[in-house]
Every structure is written in structure tokens, then in C-alpha cells.
Amino acid sequence: MVDLSKLPLNAGLGLKPEHYDDALACSKDGLWFEIHPENYMVAGGPRLTWLQAFCDKFPMSFHGVGLSLGGLDRPDKEHLKRLKYLIDRFSPTQVSEHFAWSKHDNIYFADLLPPPINEASLNRIVAHIEETQEYLGRTILIENPSLYLPVAGFEELPHIYVEAAKRSGAGLLFDLNNIAVCAANVDLPYQSWLDVVPGDIVGEVHLAGSSSRTIKQEVVLIDSHDAPISELVWQIFEKFIDKNGVKPVLIERDDNIPTFDELLAERDHAAELMREFSQKATDV
């Protein structure tokens, strides 16, 4: 019997509709799945039927992209209501959101934008996280953003990200591809994140691929989730588990989606690294 009350210390996969049949039939030990709840905010129909089937069988993480916690405005009441409905109905093992904004002046930007890096912004984000947690009746994890723009004070981003979690009582969803993207785009070394992020409040780790886009003759690394995980991100992952031990790890893929078996192979690689580390730790 699979324990649905917590994410296993193992590797999971982002669930895509293209993979529903294969994924539901998969019986890999320790496998879990993550969805974006926004894709399931519908009145009824097959999407919710599938979601129920997965929630009955696997530990599930609901990873939101639309609350705009880093925005100027308070979290949208209607969005919170729809999220709470899904959480109450499907009882996911874990819920997470982003340290970023995606909505302003009633326009949704379908992107995860960096908030201002200062005390006023930190206070506002903490208030938004607290309001969300209070409304949902549970704590959430917060994911660190990618940076393409060197917004003022970006060097302090790891600190205020961690501080927001500590003050609000939220946990961290630590995305290692995002720190590789920050390193490439704004010279924020990934080590500065690894030094600051406390492993004990990390509830989940994300691994994903990125792609390069040339903008005015400059190569910008985009957090596109459309490619296999890069060698650099695998190296950062090993450093992370070496320092903090194993955590539930998710392989994200949102575009240019390969077969389920290809994604599963990437997931198995992460699971194998985690097993090797755990074995080493036991031997010591």
C-alpha cells in the first residue's frame, strides 16, 4: 500500500495528459506525480476523472503557477477558491507556489516574473503567503524564480527567498535549474543559493531542462522545460544532496514532450543518484 500522506524520498514526474495511460499503469517503486492545478480548474469531465485516478494511486503534488504571490495585489480570491476546491476534493500530498508574480492590473502574463528585491516587497510576499496558507488551511512550499533581468538587488534574492519562507512558515521548493539559469543570465552563482538555502525546510527539489535564446546577439538561458536536464543541473543536484541529503525530487517537462519511457529514464537516473547517496550515507 502506497503511503499517500507524504511525498516519498524518491523521484517523481510532472504529469502530462499525453502520458495518462502509461503513467497510471506504471508501478515503479517510489514514483509520484505533480500537476499544475490551473489545468484542472474545470467544472467536470475527463480531466478530473483522470486526476482522481492518480490521486487514488500515487502521492501527488499540486504546483500552482497562478497565485502571483510576488505581485502588488493580494492573491486573487477566485483563484484561491478554485485551488481550495481542488485541494479539498483531491487531498494532494503537497501544495506549492512561486516566489514570483504573474499578474498585474488584471492581466495574466503566463510567466513567472521577478518581484522587487527589497524589504517592502519581502513583507508583502510574506503577507501573501500567509493569506494563502490561512485560506487553504495548510502550509505550502515556495519555489525560487529564474532571472533574465538583473533587477536591482538581485544578489540578495537567495536571502529574501529564504527569509520569506522562514517568516511565513512556508517550506521551500528548490528549483536547481532556476539557479543555473540565474547563474547564466545575471551572474548570480549557483553556489550562493546552495550556501544560503537551509536543507531542513526544503520539501521538494525541481530538476528541468532549459534552452538558449539569442536576443540582440546575446545568448539568454530560458527556463523552458523543453529539453533534457543539463549536465550542470545534474552536478548541482549532486552537490545539493551531498550537503542536504535526499529530498523528493521532480523531473519537470512542459514542452517538446518525449515519450513516457524517455521521461521515466530521466527520473530513474535521479532516483539512482539518490539511492547511491543514501547507500553512501549508510555506509559511513
Next chain:
Amino acid sequence: MSDEQKFYEIISKSILGADHSKLGDLIGDDYVHRIEAHRGNYKMSTQSAIISAYPIVAKLVGDEYISRVAQKFVEEFPPKAATLTQYGDEFPEFLRKFPPVQKDLPWLSAVAELDRAWFYAYSAKDEISLRAETLQGKAALALPMLAPGLNPSVNLLRFTVPAYSIWRTNKQDVEVKPVNLKSGAEWAVVWRNNNQVHHQSVSQAEYVFLTDIEGDLSFANAYAEAVKYDQKFDLQQQFSHWLSVGLFKGASNAQIDK
């Protein structure tokens, strides 16, 4: 406006392409071009949402055309909510008023209505349909007075052009069949039964009958309206068919007895 407000205003306007003259104040003039990364994400996500939501429209006009039209639509109707799977309700109406489409493809907005109806049916509230078993043993005389309404997944559509024929052949035929664009008006129904979306062409009388049932008229009253359009309208046959495919809303025994 506070510095905080300015931060969000400047980035928002820069992404929308309206004004990025002040972006340099936030990130330095040497990095202003980087906004293209976010602008590209916004453009790609919103256009993809429209293209995914209107697959037959996209198939009919091709990748380049749908991308351009979707971009124009997004400029006029930017998304307001994070539920992008539901974004684009206004797209059929936008197409209807969009001059190049009006001129060259006057039937395209009607095809878009069918794409939207498919999504509405797919994602409508789960509700039990009226079943023959529920009606067993009920007085035959009571049935004409029953006004069950329609299952919430049902979408009734009427067109002045053969939009359903165009949509259907492009959706389901391996080899798309030619459609005579002068063949006149069409009526269609799109609904979900047993978690699968179904669709079919209906006559004008059937459309009137189902529209009246949707408006909570009784079978008898809906029949009285339908027969005005088709004197041979067969209530028994219509009732049996639509009952068997789950079109009517489930009624309780109490409602039926009442």
C-alpha cells in the same frame, strides 16, 4: 505612484510592448533587450493557448495564419486569469468581426464556435443524465409534462453557413470531404456522455425542440413548438433517441411524480 507600483507598471508595459522607455531605470540600459525573454514567454503561452483551444480553426488556416490572428486576439483580449486552458471565450466573436476573416473566411467564426462547444462539453459539470430505467413504471400520461432540462454539457448551435459539415469532416475524416459553402444553414448539438464528447447534426425542428427543453419547457410544449417547423416531427422517436444518448438532465422520482 510609489516606486513599488512603478516597478510592476514598467515591467508589465514592457512585456505588452506598449512602452519600455523606462525599463532601463530598473535594470540598466544595457539589459533592456532582455525583456524579450519575458515577452517571448507571454506571446508563446497565450498564442499556444488559443491554438490548442481552437484546433480545427488552426488546421483550416495553417500555422502562420492562426499565429498572426491569435496574436491580434491576445493584444485585444489579454488573459485575465491563470486558467489558460479556459482562455479565449471571445475568439469566435473576435473572428466574426476581424476584417481579413470577414472578407475571406466568413464561415471561420462559426467553426470556432464548434471548437469552443467541444471544450465546453468536455469540461462541463458532471451530472447524471435522465435514464430510461428512471422512467420505468411511471404513468405514460405524466411523461409529456416532464420538463427535465438538458445535461449541462449540452451545447446547441445554429449557423447560417454549413459550419458543422466543415468542422466535422476536418475533425474526424481521414480524408477531408469537400463542403458546398452554399448549402445553407445548419444546426448541431455537442455534448458529453460517459465522459466522451459527442456531436451530431440536427434539423431546425430538433434544434427548436432541444432549445425549448433547455429552457425548461415540458416535452409536450417543446413538441408543440417543434412541429411548427416540421409537421412530421416524431416526439416518441426524438424522446427515445435523446434519452438513449444522455442529453436530458437526470430527474428524480419526486420530480417525475410531481
